[in-house]
Amino acid sequence: MARSTSPSALLWGLFFALGGVALALRLWNPGHPLLIWVTSALLALLVLRVAALVRDWRLGRVPGTRVLLPAVLLVEGLDLVLSSSSEGASNLTLQLRMGTALALEILLLFLAVRAVREARSLPGTWPEDRIASAFEAFVPPRAARLMALELVMLGSAVRFLLGGFREAAPAGFSHHREAALRAILPAVPLMIPGDFLLMRAISSGLASWLRWLLHGSTVYAVLWLVGLYATLKARPHRIRDGQLELHLGLVKSVAFPVSHILSATPLPDFDDDWARHAYMKGMPKLVAKGNAVLELKLAEPVRVLGLLGPGRPAQRLAVSVDDPAAFLSALSQPCA
Structure with missing residues (x-):
């Protein structure tokens, strides 16, 4: 049976499509007559969104703070539309926009810092869970x-670069030592100057701010890779109180009783990548490339928590580990 698309998903899809068109027109043809119509349509969708959130707030479905972010976007859009109006009205709109955005930024930063501090005092609770809970007052859960994941990923990268790489990995079954990412990371900084020169050569016709945005995206990608490796190291697989906890850094995680495992074996040999892909189709993969991969078959389906929330139920998992023998031995031992 085909899934039906919710009105909210359609609304957001239309919003982002119109936003992409508006951004393209503003970059390449700011004077295009279609721009004002696209901007007006975006504002109309934002008005509908704000009205729906106010209604849900009145009915007790969402907190009132959920209205703030769409309201800021609406003020931003109104500032663009009213920029051709009188100077007084434009300045008033600018002051309102800057004040609202600054207050929201300060509040979000305060909630993030408080969430991280609270997470440190709560064993078994990950920082991103606490930060996400705080941010849900302003944006939808996903x-x-x-x-929250982006904040923790970048924070892990900065901490790792400032000396965290010297720290020993926590106890558990690691899958960072044999990962291909470990071999790639030392060479990544050497590639940045070449990337900078290449981007400067091929983007000479672009606006300077757009060129710097492209350079910034390169640095961001490097930090993201460093953060991924840091979280791979900081979050090994563990067996605690009869529960198997599996992690792929911040990207994926799942926990279930060890007694639910029917079998744990290495993946079979495949003649080619197509056969491997067909065999693993639909199987959640908590795999760091370069490691040995094991297949876990479960008695009951589980949902792997990914970037956007729980995935589909599955009874087979692909798991990477540095020491497969030790991992399999631990799984075969009776729980205390």
Whole structure:
């Protein structure tokens, strides 16, 4: 049976499509007559969104703070539309926009810092869970989770670069030592100057701010890779209180009783990549490339928590580990 698309998903899809068109027109043809119509349509969708959130708030479905972010976007859009109006009205709109955005940024930063501090005092609770819970007061749960993951990923990268790489990995079954990412990371900084020169050569016709945005995206990608490796190291697989906890850094995680494992074996040999892909189709993969991969077959389906929340139920998992023999031995031992 085909899944039906919710009105909210259609609304957001239309919003981002119009936003992409508006951004393209503003970059390459700011004077295009279609721009004002696209901007007006975006504002109309934002008005509908704000009205729906106010209604849900009145009915007790969402907190009132959920209205703030769409309201800021609406003020931003109004500032663009009213920029051709009188100077007084434009300045008033600018002051309102800057004040609202600054207050929201300060509040979000305060909540993030408080969430991280609280997470340190709560064993078994990951920082991103606490940060996401705080951000859900402002954005939908999936967006809150993505924002929290990005903050923790970048924070892990900075901490790792400032000396965290000297720290020993926590106890558990690691899968960072044999990962291909470990071999790639030392060479990544050497590639940045070449990337900078290449981007400067091929993007000479672009606006300077757009060129710097491209350079910034390269640095961001490097930090993201460093953060991924840091979290791979910081979050090994563990067996605690009869539960198997599996992690792929911040990207994926799942926990279930060890007694639910029917079998744990290495993946079979395949003649080619197509056969491997067909065999693993639909199987959640908590795999760091370069490691040995094991296949776990479960008695009951589980949902792997990914970037956007729980995935589909599955009874087979692909798991990478540095020491497969030790991992398999631990799984075969009776729980205390």
